[in-house]
Amino acid sequence: MRVSKEELVAVLAQFNPWWRGESIADLPRWRRAAFRELHTWLAAPPAPRAVMLSGARQIGKTTLMLQAAEALLGAGVPAANILYATFDHPILKLAGIDAVLDAWREREPRAEGPEYLLLDEAQFIRDWGTWVKHQVDFRKDRRIAFTGSAMPLVEAAPESGVGRWHTIRLTTLSFYEYLQIKRLQLPELPKLRSLRDLFDWAPADFYRATELGQDYVGHFHEYLLRGGFPQTAQVDSVTQAQRLLREDIIDKVLKRDMTALFGVRRVLDLEHTFLYLCLHDGGLLDMVDLCSNLEVKRPTAQHFIELLEATHLIYRLAPYGYGKDVLRARFKIYLADAAIAPAVMLKGKAILEDAAALGVATETAVFKHLFARYYAQNVRFSYWRGKREHEVDLVAEVGGELIPFEVKYRAQHTGARELKGLIELCQAKRIARGYVVTKALDDFGPMQGLPLAEDADVPTRIMRVPAPLLCYWMGAAEQSASETSGAGA
Incomplete structure (x- = not known):
């Protein structure tokens, strides 16, 4: 479905306050054990792969992604090169991933260095497995992390995932x-x-x-x-x-x-x-x-x-x-x-x-x-x-x-x-x-x-x-x- 770029930009601007030079509101200082592994795969990937955070709803996947964005900004990554988008949002779900990336680049021209794509609830991206495979294979300038509350992220296209993403499985909080x-x-x-x-x-x-x-x-x-x-x-x-x-x-x-x-x-x-x-x-x-x-x-x-x-x-x-x-x-x-x-x-x-x-x-x-x-x-x-x-x-x-x-x-x-x-x-x-x-x-x-x-x-x-x-x-x-x-x- 066609969604205007003005609508997309407005939604993305809400999710990415660092584009306006603002900090991320209400972000916890304390970090879960999985944070370091996620940050490593984004900042200095051990292999050319995307990283998937998999786990139930409401266990902190989004918070981990935003903490990773904060850490990247603190390390000097240009704000324009970091995109956070949740495909649980109806506008982004309707528009699709390609339109979201186009709107991002229209709002924020790319700066020097890698691009960081932080994609929440990626199971709502159409043909997500093929898209991630293509990105990992042909866009070496991009580092991708994505989340999902359901195992279709793993099982829908297993042949595409082999060697294309590293999975971090989150459980609920430990004691x-x-x-x-x-x-x-x-x-x-x-x-x-x-x-x-x-x-x-x-x-x-x-x-x-x-x-x-x-x-x-x-x-x-x-x-x-x-x-x-x-x-x-x-x-x-x-x-x-x-x-x-x-x-x-x-x-x-x-x-x-x-x-x-x-x-x-x-x-x-x-x-x-x-x-x-x-x-x-x-x-x-x-x-x-x-x-x-x-x-x-x-x-x-x-x-x-x-x-x-x-x-x-x-x-x-x-x-x-x-x-x-x-x-x-x-x-x-x-x-x-x-x-x-x-x-x-x-x-x-x-x-x-x-x-x-x-x-x-x-x-x-x-x-x-x-x-x-x-x-x-x-x-x-x-x-x-x-x-x-x-x-x-x-x-x-x-x-x-x-x-x-x-x-x-x-x-x-x-x-x-x-x-x-x-x-x-x-x-x-x-x-x-x-x-x-x-x-x-x-x-x-x-x-x-x-x-x-x-x-x-x-x-x-x-x-x-x-x-x-x-x-x-x-x-x-x-x-x-x-x-x-x-x-x-």
């Missing part, structure tokens, strides 16, 4: 980032480069961390209720935070994005599918039960689940293993954030009084933190089920090594009797170390007296780590890894 964005002043916990370092601690170190961690527990529970979304983290009340989260998910993702991006017409059935998954967060997906309860056919339900994963609302974990057994097995479902289920199901603060619901929320948060910390290292996550039906919640395959995590978020201290699955897995696979995520701060430290496999050369070491501390350290390690080089679990 560490949540504390930073709220500017809370808490006792500083000991720094950990890796959870492996805990095995070298002395008893006094565990006691000190337990004492310092007391102030973190209440904030961790509120984090589980509010969620890791910058907007919900900063509003006054938990009730208001959950209302905003519910509106963003139900109204904007399920009802708008699913129709606009995927052509979904049976929105009510899709919403019911998502509500079913909210009720079964952290559990094994029973497709027969889902289809029976919701009265939908299996291919339809399967399609809906794939769409929910595409819009970053859920994660799917396969069981540990390879081949046909895995293909036939049931997936484990985690929501993208622990606060989604209580917000969508209108549970409010009730999960704090429900031990089972609080345990599920904690397990979801633990997985999200581990995923955020290690996804860039091509870590494979799965769950494990043994021949005796014993299970392990999470198994990370890091550099050929299996590292299991079992979440036991309950009042009782954890003993070997509660860890039959973890012990069975460690014996069967000769695993060197594993972790149990606990609730009580004094349920912390190495476990003693575990049964060993008969032919084990070295005993398996199991470390109990309270969930608030583990999530804090995982988030802090992610931040540190963005500045230096990260370490494993």
